[in-house]
Amino acid sequence: MELTNEQRIASNSGSFYPAQCGAVKSYIKDFTKNSDSITNPKLLKSSPRAIISPHAGYVYSGFTANAAHSALANAKPKRVIVIGPSHHIYFEGISTIFTNKFETPCGDILCDLEYLEKLQNRFNFTYSEIAHYREHSTETQFPFIKHYNPQAKVIELIYGKISWHEIAEIINFAFSDEETAIVISSDLSHFHSLSKANIIDMVCLKAIENADLNLLDQGCEACGITGIKAVIDVANNLKLKTGILDYRTSADASGDESRVVGYAGAVVY
Numbered sequence: 001m002e003l004t005n006e007q008r009i010a011s012n013s014g015s016f017y018p019a020q021c022g023a024v025k026s027y028i029k030d031f032t033k034n035s036d037s038i039t040n041p042k043l044l045k046s047s048p049r050a051i052i053s054p055h056a057g058y059v060y061s062g063f064t065a066n067a068a069h070s071a072l073a074n075a076k077p078k079r080v081i082v083i084g085p086s087h088h089i090y091f092e093g094i095s096t097i098f099t100n101k102f103e104t105p106c107g108d109i110l111c112d113l114e115y116l117e118k119l120q121n122r123f124n125f126t127y128s129e130i131a132h133y134r135e136h137s138t139e140t141q142f143p144f145i146k147h148y149n150p151q152a153k154v155i156e157l158i159y160g161k162i163s164w165h166e167i168a169e170i171i172n173f174a175f176s177d178e179e180t181a182i183v184i185s186s187d188l189s190h191f192h193s194l195s196k197a198n199i200i201d202m203v204c205l206k207a208i209e210n211a212d213l214n215l216l217d218q219g220c221e222a223c224g225i226t227g228i229k230a231v232i233d234v235a236n237n238l239k240l241k242t243g244i245l246d247y248r249t250s251a252d253a254s255g256d257e258s259r260v261v262g263y264a265g266a267v268v269y
Contacts, residue, residue: 004097005098006099006101008101010104010105016055024147031062031063031067032066043243046269047071047074048181048267048268050181050231053186054263055141055185055224056140059253063248064264065144065263068246068267069148073148076151078151078179078180079153079154080145080152080153080155081157082155083158083167084137085160091126093125093126093161094125094162095160096125096156096157102156106146110154137224172238184231186222189204189262191259192259193257194258195257201220201264203216205244208228243269244265244266248263
């Protein structure tokens with residue numbers, strides 16, 4: 001094993017989420033204070049093996065992501081594997097980063113290098129420096145993990161062009177260890193009117209709720225649909241339950257209903 005970076009720098013702090021720890025904690029405090037408005041608050045008591053969490057700026061999707069990560073806190077995982085799509089560079093396969101630690105505004109998170117080496121030997125990941133330096137789909141999850149699961153180590157997996165079957169193999173292998181949790185990072189539809197977004201997103205929500213892989217191909221526009229398909233497949237195979245914690249759109253924060261982005265928080269338990 002050879003380190004690719006000493007530290008995975010938080011290049012999106014100050015844009016997607018605050019650069020100061022106090023401001024991050026203030027967001028989380030406000031989200032938690034208003035948790036009675038979560039779509040399905042009963043699922044906050046679940047103990048998930050995996051969550052689906054959005055990755056836009058915290059002002060837009062942070063409430064929904066917070067709901068998912070607060071549920072994941074019940075599981076108290078030893079490690080969390082964060083899986084997200086690449087937004088900034090095209091490549092084939094899955095990229096990972098061998099680093100000592102991940103920077104967050106509230107302190108570093110250690111990388112589980114020992115477990116990552118086990119995954120690397122089995123799945124032969126690649127490494128794209130640009131992908132890991134710039135990618136927000138994974139990085140936006142780290143401050144929530146630091147807050148809700150400070151005991152956990154993290155592994156970052158960013159995927160490019162790849163079959164969901166290949167990601168499912170990784171999740172299935174990871175689930176053989178009860179102390180490993182998965183975060184699937186994904187937003188839903190992008191830049192439709194609110195009414196159209198609600199219709200499109202309902203396909204995704206019903207598919208996740210019912211663990212229906214076929215329905216995901218009938219109009220769901222999630223940017224992380226590859227990861228969603230993978231975790232749904234594993235849930236079906238292992239007879240795990242799935243549920244939607246929260247759904248909303250950017251219009252809830254901005255008031256602009258002309259071009260919205262959809263966000264869902266879900267649990268696999």
